[in-house]
Amino acid sequence: MSTALQVDGLVKRFGGLEATRDVSLQIEAGTIHALIGPNGAGKTTLISLLSGYQAADAGSIAFFGKPLQHLTQQARVRAGLVRSFQITSVFGSLSVLENLQVSVQRRHHRGFGFFAAASADRRARDEAAAIAERVGLGRQLGTCGDALSHGMRRRLDVGLSLACAPRMLLMDEPMAGMGHDEADDVVALIRSLTPELTILLVEHDMDAVFALADRITVLLLGAVLASGTASEIRDNPEVRAAYLGDEGTA
Amino acid sequence: MKVLISRSTLVWVLLFGLLALFPWLATVAGQDFYIGVVIRIMIFAIAASSLNLILGYGGMVSFGHAAFFGLGAYAASIAVVHGADNVWLVWALAALVGGLSAFAVGYVATRTRGAYFIMITLAMGQLFYFLFVGLRQYGGDDGLRMPARPGLGLGLDISSEMVFYAVVLLWTLLMHLMLARLVRSRFGLALEAVRENEQRMGAIGYSTRQYRIIAFVVAGVMAGVAGALLAMHNQFVSPKMLHWSQSGTLMIMVALGGMGRLHGGFLGAAALLLLEEVLSSYFSYWHIYVGAVLLLVVMVSPDGLAGLGRLFRRAPAATTGGGRNQ
Amino acid sequence: MGILLLEQTLNGLQFSVTLFLIAAGLTLVFGVMNFVNLAHGSLFMVGAYFAAWFAGVFGSFWLGLLCALPATALVGLVIEVLVLRRLYAKDHMVHVLATFALILIFNDLVRIVWGPLPLPLDLPTGLAGAINLGPVPYSSFRLVIMLSGVLVGLLLWFLVTRTRIGMWVRAGANNREMAIAMGVNVKWLYTAVFTFGTVLSALAGVMLGPFVAVESGMGDGVLILAFVVVVIGGIGSVLGAAAGALIVGVVDTLGRTALPALLSALLPPTIATSLGSALGSMMIYLVMVLVLFWRPSGLFPANT
Numbered sequence: 001m002s003t004a005l006q007v008d009g010l011v012k013r014f015g016g017l018e019a020t021r022d023v024s025l026q027i028e029a030g031t032i033h034a035l036i037g038p039n040g041a042g043k044t045t046l047i048s049l050l051s052g053y054q055a056a057d058a059g060s061i062a063f064f065g066k067p068l069q070h071l072t073q074q075a076r077v078r079a080g081l082v083r084s085f086q087i088t089s090v091f092g093s094l095s096v097l098e099n100l101q102v103s104v105q106r107r108h109h110r111g112f113g114f115f116a117a118a119s120a121d122r123r124a125r126d127e128a129a130a131i132a133e134r135v136g137l138g139r140q141l142g143t144c145g146d147a148l149s150h151g152m153r154r155r156l157d158v159g160l161s162l163a164c165a166p167r168m169l170l171m172d173e174p175m176a177g178m179g180h181d182e183a184d185d186v187v188a189l190i191r192s193l194t195p196e197l198t199i200l201l202v203e204h205d206m207d208a209v210f211a212l213a214d215r216i217t218v219l220l221l222g223a224v225l226a227s228g229t230a231s232e233i234r235d236n237p238e239v240r241a242a243y244l245g246d247e248g249t250a
Numbered sequence: 251m252k253v254l255i256s257r258s259t260l261v262w263v264l265l266f267g268l269l270a271l272f273p274w275l276a277t278v279a280g281q282d283f284y285i286g287v288v289i290r291i292m293i294f295a296i297a298a299s300s301l302n303l304i305l306g307y308g309g310m311v312s313f314g315h316a317a318f319f320g321l322g323a324y325a326a327s328i329a330v331v332h333g334a335d336n337v338w339l340v341w342a343l344a345a346l347v348g349g350l351s352a353f354a355v356g357y358v359a360t361r362t363r364g365a366y367f368i369m370i371t372l373a374m375g376q377l378f379y380f381l382f383v384g385l386r387q388y389g390g391d392d393g394l395r396m397p398a399r400p401g402l403g404l405g406l407d408i409s410s411e412m413v414f415y416a417v418v419l420l421w422t423l424l425m426h427l428m429l430a431r432l433v434r435s436r437f438g439l440a441l442e443a444v445r446e447n448e449q450r451m452g453a454i455g456y457s458t459r460q461y462r463i464i465a466f467v468v469a470g471v472m473a474g475v476a477g478a479l480l481a482m483h484n485q486f487v488s489p490k491m492l493h494w495s496q497s498g499t500l501m502i503m504v505a506l507g508g509m510g511r512l513h514g515g516f517l518g519a520a521a522l523l524l525l526e527e528v529l530s531s532y533f534s535y536w537h538i539y540v541g542a543v544l545l546l547v548v549m550v551s552p553d554g555l556a557g558l559g560r561l562f563r564r565a566p567a568a569t570t571g572g573g574r575n576q
Numbered sequence: 577m578g579i580l581l582l583e584q585t586l587n588g589l590q591f592s593v594t595l596f597l598i599a600a601g602l603t604l605v606f607g608v609m610n611f612v613n614l615a616h617g618s619l620f621m622v623g624a625y626f627a628a629w630f631a632g633v634f635g636s637f638w639l640g641l642l643c644a645l646p647a648t649a650l651v652g653l654v655i656e657v658l659v660l661r662r663l664y665a666k667d668h669m670v671h672v673l674a675t676f677a678l679i680l681i682f683n684d685l686v687r688i689v690w691g692p693l694p695l696p697l698d699l700p701t702g703l704a705g706a707i708n709l710g711p712v713p714y715s716s717f718r719l720v721i722m723l724s725g726v727l728v729g730l731l732l733w734f735l736v737t738r739t740r741i742g743m744w745v746r747a748g749a750n751n752r753e754m755a756i757a758m759g760v761n762v763k764w765l766y767t768a769v770f771t772f773g774t775v776l777s778a779l780a781g782v783m784l785g786p787f788v789a790v791e792s793g794m795g796d797g798v799l800i801l802a803f804v805v806v807v808i809g810g811i812g813s814v815l816g817a818a819a820g821a822l823i824v825g826v827v828d829t830l831g832r833t834a835l836p837a838l839l840s841a842l843l844p845p846t847i848a849t850s851l852g853s854a855l856g857s858m859m860i861y862l863v864m865v866l867v868l869f870w871r872p873s874g875l876f877p878a879n880t
Binding site for chain 2: 674800805855
C-alpha cells in the first residue's frame, strides 16, 4: 500500500505565535485519517498548509511521493489534493448542476471557453449530474445553492471537491451543524468514497470519528500529541486527559 | 414539446425591430429631435452593459469605468483631428485603447479587495481624468471638437443622422449578442462563480484573478467603442466624460436596470436617460428627483439590488432548467 | 522661491488639517460600521452653507460656526436614522448607490434652499490679518485652522484610546456580537459615531468656507481626496487618517503649485502650467496606487 501523504516537520508562525509546531504524519492511500484536538489546536491551519492556501515556514509535504510544499493551491488541486471548508462553501445563486459543472468543466477544457454555451457542454453536464447522483443530490439539479438545506449543501460541497477528480480529500469538519440523520448520511457518504480516495478528516464529532477513522492524529497547541489507531487513541491516557475526557463527547 | 423561440427572445426581436423603424416614425411625426435622444440611449446602453459585465456578473465594484468610455472617445477624436478618415480604423483604435487601459487598471486593481478595490479603480479613473484636463493641445478642460465624423465607406454618408442611427443600432445589436454569448459561455459561468465565492473557486483549482482581468478587458473594449460612438454623435468630447461622477452615473444605470441581468445595461440606460429627459423639461433642479428615485430603489429592494435581481433571475425553489436567468 | 515654498508648505499643512477633519469621521464610519459613505462630502458642504447663512444673519463668523455645527449634526442624524441604518448590513455596492443618491439630492437641495449662486463667507474680523512667521507673513486664520485641527486630533486620540466610549467604538469595530454582549447599544453607538463624524466634516466645511466658494458640489472634490487619505492611512484608523492627511495635503498642494513652477523652468510656459497642474493633481493618486502596492491595507490599518 502506498503512502498518499507524507508530512515532515511542518511549521507555521503568525508573528510570534507558532500555530503549527513540527507536525509530522503519514497517511496511507485509501484510508481515512482523522485529525482531532481542541479548538485552537491548529487543525484548520494545518489543512490550509496542506491545501496550499497558506505557505508553511518550514517542513516538507510529499503527495504520492511528489514534493508539494512549493506548489500553488491550483497546482495541488491539479495534482489531486482538494480541500473542502469548515463553513459550507458553495455557489449560492447557481443551481446544483451549475455548481458541479463549474468544477468539472475546468478539468475537461484547456482554454477559457468564451463562445460555446455552457448549457451545451454535454460531457461536463453529464459528469456533473453523475456526481450529483453520487452525493445524493440527483433530484435537486435545478435547485440553487442558497435554497438547499444545510445537509444538502454540505453534500454539494463534497460534490464540488469530487468534481475535481481528486486522489485525496482534506475535509474540514464535515459534520458541523448536522442533525443526527443528516450526520449519518454524511458519514455513509464519506465511507463510500474510500478506498478509491484517501481522506484526511478534521472533526469534533467523536461518534463520526470513531465510526470512520482508520487512524487518528491528535493535535494540541499546534503539535502532535499522539498518533495511532482508533482504539490506541481512545485508550491513550494523555489524550483522554487533554481532550477526550470521559468517553469522548466533543 | 420544444419551443422554437422563447418569449423573451421574441420580445427583444420586436423591440429591435421597433428601434429600427423609429427614425422613420419620428421623422414622419415631426419629432426628429428624439432620434438623437435614442442614439444617446443606445450608446449609453453599450457602456452600461459593459459595466454590468464587471459589476453585475463579475461582482466587482469598479468606480472608474467612465475612464475607458472617455478614453475611447478621446482616442477617436484625437485620431480624427490628426486626419484619420476611416471609421473602421477609428473604432479599432478606440477598442484597443479601451482594452489596454482596462488591462492596466484590472491588473493593478485585482490585487486588492473590497473597499480598497473601489478606491483604486476610482483613483485610476481620476488619473486619466486629470491627464486629459492637463492636455492643453487637445482642449484640456474645454474639451475637444471632432471636425467631422470619419468616413464609413460603402457608399454611405455617415454625417447623415439616419445613417449614423443605423450604425449605432447595429453596434448595439452586435454588442448585445456578444455579451449574451459571453455570459452564457463557460467563461461566464466561471465568472459568476468567482463572484459568488472566490475562495471556493481557488480551492477547486481556478486562477480566479485571470477571469476578473479578462472581464475587465472585454468591458474596456466595449466601453471604448461606445465612447468613440458618443464622440462621433456629439462631435465633441470633454474630460468630464472620464470623471468619477460619470462612473457613478453608469453604476446607477446598471443598478436601475438590473445587475447581472443580460438586459440590465440597456434597460438602465433607457430608464435613467428618459427619466432625465422628462424631469429636466419640467424642473430646473431635477437631480434631486433622480437621487430620490435611486434611493427608493435601493431601500425598497430586500436584499440590496443584487437581491432584487436575484428574485427575478430565478425562483428560490426548485425549477428545472437550471439557475441563471437568460 | 524659498519663501514661496514655505508658504505653499504651510498651505499644504493647513489643507492636511482640513482633510484630517473630514477623513477622521469617514474612517471611523468605515471602520466601525464597515460603511462606504459618499455623502460625507455633502455634509461638509451643508456645514459651510449653514455657517455662511447664519454668519450672514448674525453678522458674525463665530456665531455662524456655533450654529452651523449643531444644525449639520441634526441633518446627519436624520439621514442616519431614516436611511443609512437600514443599509449597514448590506454590501458596499448598496452603500455606494445610496450615498451617491444622497449626493445628488443634497447638491440640488442647497440650490433650492439658498439659490444657485455661491454664498459669501467672510473671514472673522479678528483673524483677517497676518502674523509674521520669521520672514513670511502668514494668514492668522489659516494658523488657527491648523491649531484647531491638532486639538481635534488630540481630542480624538484621547477619546478613542482612553475613554469608555472609545473602547466601545473599538469593540464595535472589531466584533459587533462581542460589543452587544458587553452591553453596548450598538445601534446608538453607530449613530453617535456617524454624528460625530458629521460634526467634524461640518467644521472642516466652515473653516474652509472663507477660502473657497460655498456652492453646490463643493464637497465632491474633497470627498475623493478624503477617501484617498483614508485608504492610504488604513481604514478604521485615526492615526492613519492623520498620516494620510499629512501626505495627501502636502503632496497635493505642492504638486499643484510647485510642480508647474518647476516645469516652467524646463518647458514653454503654457504647456508647463497646464501639464504641471494636471500632473500635480494626478500625483496624489499615483501615491495612493504605490502605497497600496506596497501596503495593500494602508499604512496603519486598524486591527480587525
